[in-house]
């Protein structure tokens with residue numbers, strides 16, 4: 181069910197638990213949640229009861245006088261709140277995400293048992309999604325205030341409807357492919373990703389996107405979800421001081437469509453077709469769990485889009501929590517028993533979480549060696565006073581624009597890489613090259629232009645006066661501290677040309693040129709590109725003959741054998757080197 185939701189989310193506190201160490205293997209954790217009777221008029225005996233915090237008993241459907249007891253990590257009854265479930269079962273997972281690991285929370289259960297209620301909730305009782313996003317945003321703001329880390333959170337939102345992956349943030353994308361990179365990470369190339377800075381912004385995007393989800397009325401649920409939905413939050417945490425580590429974590433929040441017994445849903449026509457697709461993907465999910473539990477080397481992840489997308493969550497590298505939703509009404513007995521059996525075998529699945537952390541970019545390492553210099557520069561700049569600062573102000577501004585563009589380009593490449601869960605080490609090296617390629621233009625030293633005397637800092641080309649931009653958030657980026665002007669011993673000032681606009685155009689042109697070769701080149705021309713041999717050239721040609729031209733850099737990942745890592749180094753070699 182989807183709710184018309186305006187959630188005022190309180191700031192959930194971020195506690196110490198979030199820094200507990202990980203074990204190398206992590207079992208899938210399972211919570212069971214029983215919803216209340218939906219109509220107060222219902223007086224029948226419930227078919228199941230929560231016995232205590234970890235066990236639930238259900239009527240034996242073969243002989244209703246008997247009961248069967250199951251135990252799980254957590255069991256919640258109708259009196260337990262959304263907050264209890266979130267705090268105990270879900271919130272601890274967020275710490276993994278902030279440490280560069282992946283975590284998944286998914287709601288499973290028969291139709292009409294409260295999966296969407298658990299994941300989304302209502303305005304008065306927000307569910308897992310708003311609470312988790314609120315907490316992650318709160319954590320990122322708190323972390324940013326320390327000035328030691330910057331955290332960037334972005335979201336993507338998709339649904340699997342009748343075996344098609346639909347982008348809920350851009351409904352023009354109706355059938356997206358699912359790919360796996362060399363490291364086993366699952367990707368959806370082309371899926372929209374939006375950066376969110378505040379809860380209000382998230383809520384706006386999420387609510388609008390949720391309205392695109394397929395829902396319909398069935399006899400068992402007035403607003404039944406007809407698709408599986410997956411909200412992905414990508415969290416990039418960047419250290420602002422040496423050693424400048426970067427962590428790439430992902431949180432997947434999944435609201436599965438409910439299994440349906442069509443003798444009771446009254447489905448026919450398109451509803452029946454949807455139901456068939458839902459049931460068969462849930463059956464595939466069950467087969468995956470069976471294969472994992474029996475230790476088979478072959479696990480049938482590819483049998484459905486759902487299992488392919490959840491590959492990482494079941495037997496993969498994520499921490500996983502499954503919330504199994506159940507209904508107390510007796511007519512749900514068979515469905516509830518099946519759901520409990522599935523939950524029971526799911527908790528045996530073991531994942532092996534991985535931490536995704538980038539190494540210290542070279543550029544930052546060099547910068548950190550210059551920290552003392554920076555301090556001196558700042559002092560000097562302050563000493564120069566308003567008049568001199570205004571003289572170089574335009575230059576600083578130009579340089580900053582340039583730096584931001586470089587930074588954004590790097591970030592976009594890094595995004596491409598991190599989608600593939602590849603460590604984006606060394607990308608910053610290109611920015612360093614880029615800086616080195618900036619032209620120096622000699623000027624005559626104006627006597628008080630810099631407010632410093634030539635030659636006082638020693639050797640011929642040694643900078644004696646360096647003005648650095650300061651004070652803006654972007655300045656944490658190392659490029660922000662590059663010198664803009666130096667005065668040498670012979671009295672000539674060299675002003676680093678802050679923006680080489682030709683270079684920027686050249687890069688765009690270079691990218692276009694490479695795309696042209698990819699789209700029109702023959703084998704020989706393709707082989708002239710860096711990182712392309714005979715075999716790759718042929719694969720590129722056969723891909724474009726089948727699918728049409730490449731329009732974006734990422735398109736190359738669709739070519740067989742070209743992982744995100746390969747594609748990244750291809751673009752780095754062919755375009756970035758020339759930046």
Ligand SMILES: Nc1ncnc2c1ncn2[C@@H]1O[C@H](COP(=O)(O)OP(=O)(O)OP(=O)(O)O)[C@@H](O)[C@H]1O
Pocket residue numbers: 181182214215216218258289290291292293294295296297298401403404405406436437438439505
């Ligand atoms: N814990 C709960 N407390 C109060 N009401 C609940 C609870 N869980 C579910 N409900 C109510 O039960 C009904 C069905 O819930 P919901 O739509 O979330 O089920 P669902 O499992 O997502 O169904 P479907 O698979 O058909 O989409 C809704 O009216 C919802 O408000």
